[in-house]
Amino acid sequence: MAKKAVIGISPKDSSMDKMDRYIKRNDAREAERFKRYGPSTKKKPFEERPLLERIAYWENMTPEQKFDRKYFKYSVWYEEVKEEMEKLVYPSYFIDATNKIKPEMQKMFQDKISVKETCNTLKIQYKIY
Numbered sequence: 762m763a764k765k766a767v768i769g770i771s772p773k774d775s776s777m778d779k780m781d782r783y784i785k786r787n788d789a790r791e792a793e794r795f796k797r798y799g800p801s802t803k804k805k806p807f808e809e810r811p812l813l814e815r816i817a818y819w820e821n822m823t824p825e826q827k828f829d830r831k832y833f834k835y836s837v838w839y840e841e842v843k844e845e846m847e848k849l850v851y852p853s854y855f856i857d858a859t860n861k862i863k864p865e866m867q868k869m870f871q872d873k874i875s876v877k878e879t880c881n882t883l884k885i886q887y888k889i890y
Contacts, residue, residue, distance in 0.1 A: 800878045828873040835867060842866075846883065849890050858889045 770778075804873050807815065822830070832838035839859075847857050859866055865887075883889045 835870050842879050845880050
């Protein structure tokens, strides 16, 4: 009896190879996506959450958390104070006056004092009007 020639691989082995390549490729894609965007179990962005959940979140926030969310940097808070004070004084005068009391201004920001209270403090205590 003569030996049969073996040409290529069996259909079963071929399909196993294809499946292995498919799995390997998807694992590589997933690893790359994880490196770029982080874990896929991340929560949805705040804007995509249900309305009732967002409302409950805002109602349960403390005033400090609201302040941190609105004024995430000193410069944002400072600009808001500046806009409020422009109703009373020229912007250039306000900038010159607040440059003299910059540490006090930064302390007010760290103490999370609202814009309205800051303006009142600047008018009464530091005589900027």
